[in-house]
Amino acid sequence: MATTARLTLDPAFRIGPVEPRIFGSFVEHMGRCVYTGVFEPGHPLADADGFRTDVLELTRELGVTLVRYPGGNFVSNYRWEDGVGPVEDRPARLELAWRSLEGNSFGLNEFMAWAAKAGVEPMMALNLGTRGVAEALELVEYANYPGGTRLSDLRRAHGADRPHDVRLWCLGNELDGPWQMGHKTAGEYGRLAAETARALKRFDPGLSLVACGSSNSGMPTFGAWEAEVLEATYEMVDYVSLHAYYDPSDGDVDSFLASGADMEHMIRSIAATADHVGAKLRSDKKIRLSFDEWNVWYQSRFDGESSLEWTERPRLIEDSYDVTDAVVVGSLLITLLRNADRVGVACQAQLANVIAPIRTEPGGPAWRQTIFHPFALTARHARGEVLRVEPECAAIPTAKYGEAPAIWATATHDAATGELVLFVVNRDRDDACALEITLPEGLRPVEHVELTDDDLSAANSADFPDRVTPRPGAGLSQEGRQASLTLPPVSWSIVRFAPNSPQE
Template sequence: MSHQAKMIVDKDFVISRIDDRIYGSFIEHLGRAVYGGIYEPGHPAADERGFRKDVLSLIQTLRVPIIRYPGGNFVSGYDWKDGIGPKDQRPSRLELAWRTVEPNQFGLNEFVEWSRTAGTNVMWAINLGTHGVDEARNIVEYANHVSGSYWSDLRISHGYRQPHAIKTWCLGNEMDGPWQIGAKTAVEYGRVAAESAKVMKWVDPSIELVACGSSGKGMATYPEWEATVLDHTYEHVEFLSLHSYYGNHDNDTATFLGRSLEMEDFIRSVVATCDYMKAKKRSNKKMQLSFDEWNVWFHSNDADKKIEPWQIAPPQLEDVYTMEDALVVGCLLIALLKNSDRVRMACLAQLVNVIAPIMTENGGQAWAQTIFYPYMHASVYGRGQALVPLVQSPKYDTKDITDIPYLESIAVYDEQAMEVTIFAVNRDLTNSLPLEVDLRSFGACDILEHIVLQNDNLKATNTASEPNRVTPKMTGNATADGSKINATLGKASWNVIRVRLH
């Protein structure tokens, strides 16, 4: 095949109407995600509640629709009652998941208030490690019941008359992991998750629930875990979770850029397991997926081993992301969109400081990491219908993955704005890639802009001293001729081609 790529998209060939929650994120009580991240009283940019306005501004730019909180591994040892009520009466606790001290100065009510300020919604994870059914119903009553009961009246006494109306809840976190506080077998977890789901929905029938899938496809019990858990929970939950992180430990960029193919394979295998259980249950319900932890994560592994335990908010999991990582995140976002008929929610893990698109200095500035930009572009311009991408592209092989297309791409159709946005990564590390996109069913069109994220140094990063070293530029050369788009994608580049329809 010649070294050029073609893609055909048709407005009648729709993968899905994208659920905006696919662009969600995650804040855990881990490292400086909360303290020194979103919350830092006394910071020059903090408001009267201690919320950092510089961080809020960056998050608002991302248009994050939903944020999972408060964990993560943290949640399996967390008592949510420690984080409510007068701050001077809240206890400090040893936090065993990450071996820190949790001061509990930021909790449920603060997070709901912060989320509303940020323009996002809450996905709350409950503790099914050290807690169980009783706590599950109590927290829903505290958060969502109007008044006239113990827990709802306690919320009102804390200054929140209106219910928080949290609509999305996770039933624990990675309960198959031996690192998890209160880890469980699939049967043990399936039973407590089903019983918790029942009482939570008896308190508030309007909520949606996410059951824990495997903490990764490398677990010895995968995918038997999924099948067993769903055997117990299928009729009680709306979503099953997936978690996966990707790294370049061997400094093999070509393979690293192909990891999104593994993400797609993981999604398809979980879908197959869900649909097997649908058949087994003779159910009419189609189980949806919540890919509520995904990202690149490997840079900080060695540094994290050197951190002294029992500090408050030490700098844990602070990956500094490269241009190369931004390309991988772009490919992973496209993979999610290509499977958006079943992946209805997803959470880039995490949002601030901890393996995050946003970094801060305590008392200092905040800035966007390289991965901020593909995430922002997808969230802002990727609303609407995901269209089936019929792609012809040259391919390459690596020692781990074969048949990796140089072009990774998808198109999103926004009917209201009368726009089509093409997201495209050129995985070729040495050559540009000519691309032709045939929008034959849309008629004549014009190019609004062709945004490019590229840097000749794939290890280039954004730092406090150089926060704009890797940033998108309007340097693309896309042109329109009738319903055909032609562009040259630079080597190792992330591209956003926005097309206006006539």
């Protein structure tokens, strides 16, 4: 049985421009994300710098535009100085966040060299957990000042003659969380973040700064934390961060499929909080949002940091993703686009091995997980302006989020090419959906791709890397301004429309 839904695509109904920075990723010194993930000297496909070229190629194919580094929880006990200079002189350290042994053979300059090869913008996180204003200023001077000072000349002596010119900086990470090294109250963090931001803006007023928001929407101080932090930092920061992970392990599939509804509620709640602070301070400034950690994560399978043994590059939360996970990731990307007027940065966590779209084996292959595909196709085709799309459709009851729309959608319009692209998810587990689309004049369908499978538990692996891939959709038709297609149950789809050729 098929349900029905309708939506209208109109380039006049614009939300905001597609911000390239929302297609960000995250590389943290955690598990095997760095070591045997992006960096593995001695691998058959490693380049002269030790970077895995297979992972570099997949990163480019994924369409990543920005990468946040070096954490995450890792950054709150990190000394950036340990990761620069001759490798043989770098100290080994106990890494407290993930109870790992960190040899520091990959650090700031290696990351910048890797980012240049991958073609991504670096987003650096500062340690405001166990360190403070002075150390932050020293790192920024080392990274960004051209030369003629002790730290900038030290960078040049380390082989990086030109400044890295990092424009986007996180003022710490998840410092509301008691698991964080240097956990703080909102008042303590707000004052430190304000002092750090003020100093960094003195160094370079053009830097973009991200204040820590809540670690997740379930924190008891969610909303109140952001309000207090922004009251201290409002005129000095540009973004406030949001983090969210969605866990399918409890078996509540309907709620899991509706994760995008929760993400949208979180975005709108923090945007409203920021606007309230701005109004209270009588400021004309608009704080934007940096959703710099998001993904599907089987968190209930992880016994916590205290369960870990001290070791180097452990196999840590290397989740294998199935079809349903990929559909949810596609729906979260739709949510980020639907809120393009407020979300300016977003980072899927993480890039390689650790809850990642790319998996690798030491000395062996790299492959695309199921969640790779909706990200890559969205990053490739979302261009121009995001359009407001509100489907008329049935609702699905969920235990966690109440009633959620069965159809979740957004669209983009590229004025330069005239192309209009629809991104749409059918959350219904039982029924296909007959979708009717009202189009502007003069468009024709040029591509229909869907990600689904008769076996929703199907996943990719080293032995079967292409078990789940996007496939051409069937049944797309058009008559005049009306297009129609059938969306399979639990599916993510992309439909591209282009202007008719002159003879048409």
